[in-house]
Amino acid sequence: MAQLGEEQRTAGAAGDEAELVARLRAGDEEAFASVVEAYHPTMLAVARSHVKTRAVAEEVVQEAWLGVLKGLARFQARSSLKTWVFSIVVNTARTRGGREARSLPFSSLAAAEEQVPALEPGRFRPAGEAFAGHWQRYPADWSCLPEQGLLARETFDVVKRAVEELPDAQRTVIAMRDIAGCSADEVCEALEISAGNQRVLLHRARSRVRAALERHLDG
Amino acid sequence: MAESADHITCQEVVALVTEYFEGALEAEETELFEQHLNFCEGCDWYVDQMRTTVATVGRLREEDVPADTRTRLLAAFRDWKHQ
Numbered sequence: 059m060a061q062l063g064e065e066q067r068t069a070g071a072a073g074d075e076a077e078l079v080a081r082l083r084a085g086d087e088e089a090f091a092s093v094v095e096a097y098h099p100t101m102l103a104v105a106r107s108h109v110k111t112r113a114v115a116e117e118v119v120q121e122a123w124l125g126v127l128k129g130l131a132r133f134q135a136r137s138s139l140k141t142w143v144f145s146i147v148v149n150t151a152r153t154r155g156g157r158e159a160r161s162l163p164f165s166s167l168a169a170a171e172e173q174v175p176a177l178e179p180g181r182f183r184p185a186g187e188a189f190a191g192h193w194q195r196y197p198a199d200w201s202c203l204p205e206q207g208l209l210a211r212e213t214f215d216v217v218k219r220a221v222e223e224l225p226d227a228q229r230t231v232i233a234m235r236d237i238a239g240c241s242a243d244e245v246c247e248a249l250e251i252s253a254g255n256q257r258v259l260l261h262r263a264r265s266r267v268r269a270a271l272e273r274h275l276d277g
Numbered sequence: 278m279a280e281s282a283d284h285i286t287c288q289e290v291v292a293l294v295t296e297y298f299e300g301a302l303e304a305e306e307t308e309l310f311e312q313h314l315n316f317c318e319g320c321d322w323y324v325d326q327m328r329t330t331v332a333t334v335g336r337l338r339e340e341d342v343p344a345d346t347r348t349r350l351l352a353a354f355r356d357w358k359h360q
Contacts (some may be wrong), residue, residue: 084355085358193320200329260299264330
C-alpha cells in the first residue's frame with residue numbers, strides 16, 4: 059500500500075528496456091526520440107546541480123548524449139539504462155571541472171541548501187498545549203476538488219514553476235524520481251548519495267511542491 | 278520519533294510521510310503511522326495531498342523538449358548511425 063508498485067514496475071521495465079536498447083543500437087530514430095523526451099529535462103536538472111550555469115549545463119547534456127551514443131554498443135545492463143544515462147551526465151559534468159564546476163560537490167549541496175520545514179510549525183498546536191503537535195486546522199480534502207482543477211493547465215504551470223524554483227539538489231532528485239521515474243536505488247547510484255540523503259532531498263522537494271499546490275488550489 | 282511510543286503526532290506524520298511512501302519506516306513506526314491515519318482525517322487528507330503532488334509532478338513528463346534541441350539530437354543520432 060505504501061509503495062507505488064515499485065517491484066512490478068521494475069520487473070515489467072526490464073524486458074521493455076532490453077527491447078529499447080536493442081532498438082537504439084539498431085538505429086531506430088523513434089526509439090531515440092522517445093528516450094530524449096523521457097530523459098532530457100531530467101538530464102538538464104542533473105547537469106545543473108553539478109555546474110554553475112544553465113548554459114554550461116546544456117552543453118554538458120549535449121555532450122552526455124554523444125557519450126550515450128558512443129557507449130551504447132558497450133552498455134551491458136549492469137545498471138538500468140536510466141541510471142547509466144544519468145551517470146554519464148554526472149561524469150561529463152565532473153570532467154568539465156575547473157571554473158565551471160560548483161564549489162560544492164552534489165553530496166554537500168544537500169546539506170548546504172536551506173532547510174525549510176515541510177510545513178510551518180504554526181500549522182500545529184504548540185508544545186505545552188493540549189494536543190501539542192496536532193493540526194490547528196486540517197489541510198483541505200483534495201479528493202473533493204473538481205477533477206478539472208487538478209488537471210488544468212494553470213495547475214500544471216504552478217507545479218512546473220515550483221519544481222524549477224527548488225534548490226538544485228532537490229530539483230534533481232524530484233526530477234529523477236517523479237518525472238523520469240527512477241527508483242530510489244537508481245538515484246543513489248547515479249548521484250552517488252546515500253539512501254537517507256536521497257529521502258531527505260525528495261521529502262523537502264515534494265513538501266515544497268505540495269505547499270505551492272496548496273497555495274494555488276486552496277487560495 | 279515521538280517521545281511516547283504509543284502514538285505519533287500530526288506534525289510527526291507530516292515529517293515522516295516520505296519515509297512511509299519509501300517503505301523506510303520500521304514495522305513498528307509503520308503501524309503507528311497507519312494507526313494515526315485511521316483516526317485523523319486531517320493527516321489522511323495531508324497524505325492524500327502528498328500522493329496527489331507526486332502524481333501531478335509526474336505529469337511534467339508530458340512537457341515537450343524544445344524543438345531545436347530535439348532536431349539537433351536526432352541529427353547527432355543519424356550521424357552516429359551512419360558511422
